[in-house]
Amino acid sequence: MALINPKKREVQVKIVYYGPGRGGKTTNLEFINRKFKKRILNEMVTVKTYGDRTLFFDFLPFDIGEIKGHSIKIQLYTVPGQVKYNATRRLVLRGVDGIVFVADSMDLRREMNIRSLQNLKENLESFNKNIFNIPLVMQYNKRDLSEEGIPILSEDALQKDLNSRLNAPYFPASAIRGDNVAATMKKIIALTVSSLRKKLE
Amino acid sequence: MDFTIDFTKEQIESIEDVLQEELIDLGVQSVILMDLAGNVIVNLDNGGTSHDVYSLAALAAGNYGAVSAMANIIGEQEFSLLFHKGEEESIHFSKVVEDLLLLTIFNKDVSLGFLRLKVTEAIKRIQMLI
Numbered sequence: 001m002a003l004i005n006p007k008k009r010e011v012q013v014k015i016v017y018y019g020p021g022r023g024g025k026t027t028n029l030e031f032i033n034r035k036f037k038k039r040i041l042n043e044m045v046t047v048k049t050y051g052d053r054t055l056f057f058d059f060l061p062f063d064i065g066e067i068k069g070h071s072i073k074i075q076l077y078t079v080p081g082q083v084k085y086n087a088t089r090r091l092v093l094r095g096v097d098g099i100v101f102v103a104d105s106m107d108l109r110r111e112m113n114i115r116s117l118q119n120l121k122e123n124l125e126s127f128n129k130n131i132f133n134i135p136l137v138m139q140y141n142k143r144d145l146s147e148e149g150i151p152i153l154s155e156d157a158l159q160k161d162l163n164s165r166l167n168a169p170y171f172p173a174s175a176i177r178g179d180n181v182a183a184t185m186k187k188i189i190a191l192t193v194s195s196l197r198k199k200l201e
Numbered sequence: 202m203d204f205t206i207d208f209t210k211e212q213i214e215s216i217e218d219v220l221q222e223e224l225i226d227l228g229v230q231s232v233i234l235m236d237l238a239g240n241v242i243v244n245l246d247n248g249g250t251s252h253d254v255y256s257l258a259a260l261a262a263g264n265y266g267a268v269s270a271m272a273n274i275i276g277e278q279e280f281s282l283l284f285h286k287g288e289e290e291s292i293h294f295s296k297v298v299e300d301l302l303l304l305t306i307f308n309k310d311v312s313l314g315f316l317r318l319k320v321t322e323a324i325k326r327i328q329m330l331i
Binding site for chain 2: 003007056061077095096
């Protein structure tokens, strides 16, 4: 649940990018950081381990203006995708308001996507949250790889594997090129903020 | 179970008064009352600092969670107090109630013992307000 500060008339909204390791969560945030540099007052914080993998999380805060007289501070986080870091993933999910699930389109990563989504569901349950009730956007990343001859899953196959029951909005994307990165982010912000509107009235 | 507590404007103002009297007036650089989701609830400073409090709170929440996991491994429920000492500036973390942390940033002019005493006082007063 977002934190509302009635004195400063400020709302802090936590959005978490979730998904399997090496799927492009950090690349999403890096692109957003470059593209929206003017709006982002603080440096992106990243806690990496040897070998440039996310150890703890990346953190990128920025302002999106006012809604009903409250200034909205969006805080984007990524989780470490590697299976062994589940304790850290759970920590980052604490107090989450909206989720982007970044799936890897590569054929080879099919199983990893499914397992990561299952892991998200379980971790949300540990905070008494239901994946069906939380604002969620799917991103099918690395669509550009097909041009290099790397086998990728079709959008239909990804939809069937991951989104047939959730029915979340989804975007084919290439985080490295920036394709649909902003669109994914705008969608999750819109969904999350609209779920807050009532509370601000 | 949700992890964020809703505060009224009056509660926030009373907490600010406590933090000002107990800590900022003592010479502390800045204080942040935050939740374990990494949200900043109250932050005050002495006017001489410009720390990025939102990033600090995000990292502090992660840090506190990681240290609590370490505590569990050795059979402790948690470590309710943490202290990081720097050359010039240091950070002191203390749990206020379930899910709330008080972060205090101070320099060499403030003694750790006195600070701990004042943090305890401040926490007692904040607990009465929430």
